[in-house]
Amino acid sequence: MIDGISSNGTATGSFTPVAFAGTTRMRIVMKYYSNPLACGNIADGEVEDYSVVSGTVVPPDPVTLATPGNIGNAGVYATGFYASWNTVSNATGYEVQLNNSTAGWTTFGTSATYYLWIPKQGAQTVYQFRVRAKNATEFSDWSAPLTINLQNGSAGAHQVDFTKSFTMYPNPASDVVNFNLLNLNLSTIKITIYDSTGAIIDVLENATSYPVHRLRKGVYIVVATDGSFTEHKKLLVK
Known part of the structure; x- marks a missing residue:
């Protein structure tokens, strides 16, 4: 019990809980002008519940990977x-x-590529999912969630759209241009930027964006290739 607080500020204290394993609930009750009870009505005050987990706390790996973008569906x-x-x-x-x-x-599952098949769960038709990238020691923030309604889908056999494409945005650009790769492996894509005379300005690997503010205003040609796929795009720097 912490009492005698007469102004706004931070209240601190310590206590030894009864031994427990797993997860338990901790309740903090604040009441104006009198000592609170664990249960009951409070006219002036606040009640907050917290989940407490016993054992050694292991800090999470740092968020160091880029967050997956272009969250959508392939069918x-x-x-x-x-x-x-x-x-x-x-x-x-x-x-x-x-x-x-x-x-x-x-967590529903993991994937080593750009998609994951999620079968219908019982009678449920509306789903919300999110994605994060991982490796052995790092992970990204969670992507923005996306809602999928199976009632808007096809009744036919499921299949994946493997169409590859390369796009850029914004275009025209004045600060940074972003690269959008659909069904392409970022680690194998090489992006080459040419000026209007055909001279190479830069060659990029493992890139999802590029600063264009250091380039002269004008038209540039951006070529993305992974060996078997090649696409040319015009980029206007203003």
Whole structure:
């Protein structure tokens, strides 16, 4: 019990809990002008509950990888859907979580590529998923969640769209241009930037963006290739 507080500020204290294993609930009750009880009505005060986990706390790995972008689907069907995303540099795998009203965000599975098949769960038709990139020692922030409705999908057999494409945005650009790679492995893509005379300005590997503010204003040609796929795009720097 901490009492005698007569102004705004931080209250600190310590206590020794009863021994427990796993997870338990800790309740903090603040009441104006009198000592609070664990249960009951409080006219002026506040109650907060916290989950406390016993054991040694292991700090998480640092968030050092880029967050997967272009969260979408590679096919929605009556039997499930393909969650999809853009691959990121230095990632060796991707963790996919589903959100439900009972357990919240829970890990559904992992993938070493840019998609994961998520089959229909019972009678559920609406799903929300998110993705993060991982390797042996690092991970990214979670992507923004995306909602999928199987009722908007096809009733046919599921399949994946393997069409490859390379796009840039914004275009025109004045500060930074971003590269969007669909169904392309970032680690094998080489991006070459040429000026209007055909001279090479820069060659990029493992790049998802490029600063253009140091370039002269004008038109540039950007070529992305992985050996078997090549695409040319015009970039206007203003």
